[in-house]
Amino acid sequence: MAKPNFNDLLAFVTVARSGSFTRAAVQLGVTQSAVSQIVSSLETRLKIRLLTRTTRSVSLTAAGERLLHTVGHRFDEIEAELDALTELRDKPAGTVRITCGDSIIKTTLLPRLTPLLLQYPDIKLEFDINYGFRDIVADRFDAGVRFSGTVAQDMIAVPIGPPVRMAVVAAPDYFARHPAPQHPRDLAAHRCIDIRFPTYDGVDAWEFERQGKKLKVRVEGQLVFNSTVHIADAAVNGLGIAYLPEDEFSPHLAEGRLVRVLEDWCEPFSGFHLYYPSRRQPSPAFSLVVDALRVDRSPPGDGSG
Structure with missing residues (x-):
């Protein structure tokens, strides 16, 4: 035969x-x-x-x-196994493709991976800035970055950052013209700066939680973006109330250009995770990327002997 x-x-x-x-x-x-x-x-x-x-x-x-x-995916597995043979070389090599949002590149990925790139010049990184829920297997990415609650169960999820808190903010000038909201439902009467994710047909609701009570509020305004890059600047210019992870507003909050409200409704939750298929054999280059990004969330004192 x-x-x-x-x-x-x-x-x-x-x-x-x-x-x-x-x-x-x-x-x-x-x-x-x-x-x-x-x-x-x-x-x-x-x-x-x-x-x-x-x-x-x-x-x-x-x-x-x-x-x-x-x-x-069988051909992907074969390709990954062949890539793994770079272990026999003096230095790991190859391209690692990651799909993620804008801010996480600036705050986490580049700072953590810069030393790795300097140490291993044969490793290449390709970032796909995308706010949709990409199928990383079908689109042939090595990994993606999302909040842990949105990662599929058949993926390996590695924490790469601390817990995250959302923040509701606006410029002092905006609150001089409009009363500050006292409850998330009050946002319906405000001009809000929103974001449209490619995965959804429309803009997504803003999610809040306080003492175990969860609440979703749909907002409206004059501005909708498809990324987070310009939202903070629009809020600083007095164009409405914005809602993003607090790190994206930190410089403006510290210098008084933005004011935070509804803080008691923004409880911390599990932060960003790097996720990738559980069935794939990682290449040496990818393993180094994961190790560089991984965050140890063990309680203080664990493993100290």
């Missing part, structure tokens, strides 16, 4: 992920016609169509989606 050849499966997975025979050909280092012929031969052998082709696009059929879901 002839041994199976998996080149056709690899070609199919590459086309399916890239959405293009041309891009797949570049990645595989062959001609576009060769890729097309290989995938067509696979469809002939399986006696089922895997891809729907038009002059402008390539999309998966139901059978194609099933095959990609079944075999795609």
